[in-house]
Amino acid sequence: MGFLFVVSQAQKWVAEKVRPGDIVIDATAGNGSDTLFLARTAGTGGTVYAFDIQSEALEQTRNRLESEADGESLAPVTLVHDGHEVMKDRIASAHHGKIAAIMFNLGFLPGGSQAVITQTPTTLAALDAALPLLRSGGILTVVVYPGHEGGQAEADAVLAWASEIEPSLAQTVVYRFPQKAAAPYLIALNKR
Known part of the structure; x- marks a missing residue:
């Protein structure tokens, strides 16, 4: 058996930190994969916020939650049609400093327009906003995609941001x- 793909590794690390009833954030809802994972992991007593600037992504996320739940008890999900850089303003103030996990999956919406991608300035602003939202022991994961136009610059900026913490x-x-320079990779942070 080989190593886990980066998205699976991010979910594994998050699953080790999140408990039923926790508050979690999917900073880039995309097709809803991480949102569904977080809703399952946090359970009915939990809370999930999922952000995306594309209404198409939020619709895909809503559909995934409805079709793949299979009668499971999921955490309630608040879909936020806004950029992740404003998460501090869109998350209930009572939840600040209490978030167990924040997941970012950068790049573009799978199957959507590759012209709409996450942008380095807003991603860095979102990371700065995310850090104080996390509780002690909380985890932040960022899957970066250096293989698409603009992706390498964003990946380098996120790596530099994490290195300066x-x-x-x-x-x-x-x-x-490391044998695949353009392959996605994971940057994670565990708050003390």
């Missing part, structure tokens, strides 16, 4: 397949 604030790690 004070070790007293959080521990950071990179999970990457």
Whole structure:
């Protein structure tokens, strides 16, 4: 058996930190894969916020939640049609500092227009907003995609951001397949 793909590794690490009843964020709803995972993991007593700037992505997420739940008890999901950089303003203030996990999956909507991609300035603003929302022991994961136009610059910026985090604030790690320079990779942070 080989190593887990980066998205699966992100979910594995998040599953180790999130407990039923927790508050979690999917910063990039996309096709809803991480949103569904977070709703299952947080359970009925939990809360999920899912952000995306594309109404098509939020519709795909809503459809995935409805079709793949299979009668499971999921956390309620608030779909937020806005950029992840405003998450601090869109998350209930009572939840600030109490978020167990925040997941980012950068790039473009699978099957959607590749002209609409996450942007480095808003991604960095979102990461800055996310850090104080996390509780002590909370996890932040970012899957970056250097293989598409603009992706390498964004990946480099996220890596630089993570590298500059004070070790007293959080521990950071990179999970990457070095033989494939253009392959997606994972940058994660565990808040102290």
